[in-house]
Amino acid sequence: MTETRHEVTIDAPLRFLLFGLQCTLGVEFSARECKRIFADARDDQVSAKAYALYEGTGLSVTETVDEYEPETISLMVSGKNVDIAGLEERARHEVYRMKKERDA
Numbered sequence: 373m374t375e376t377r378h379e380v381t382i383d384a385p386l387r388f389l390l391f392g393l394q395c396t397l398g399v400e401f402s403a404r405e406c407k408r409i410f411a412d413a414r415d416d417q418v419s420a421k422a423y424a425l426y427e428g429t430g431l432s433v434t435e436t437v438d439e440y441e442p443e444t445i446s447l448m449v450s451g452k453n454v455d456i457a458g459l460e461e462r463a464r465h466e467v468y469r470m471k472k473e474r475d476a
Contacts, residue, residue: 377448378456382413382437386445388463389456390425393433393447396454401425401433409435409445417442 380386386409394401405423412421418440426433431451437444447456 373450374453375448375450376452376454376456377446378460380445380447380456380460382409382443382445385460385463385467388466389447389460392459392463393449393454393456396459397426397431397433397449397452399426399428399431399433412437413442 380389387406390401390406402425405425409423420439421437423435424432425435432449434448434450436446436448438446449456
């Protein structure tokens, strides 16, 4: 089974990355789990966490946060090869572009 793992900072670009990943994979992630990622990063900065964003036949998207590492999440896609690093780069660029336009 194909697995892609990528470490990501929990910040605004992560929201765009998750959206881009949904579009790339043609699935819809659990809104509850997505919200929980950001709430936990804000409210619980010590315990390890696991999130199941999508579970389907032959495809899953999960994330984990290690104990005492509240700012970094490990994203794993199982069942399909995907360029998560490329999606993250484009997400960061989009957030930068939006901030630049807002501040202009």
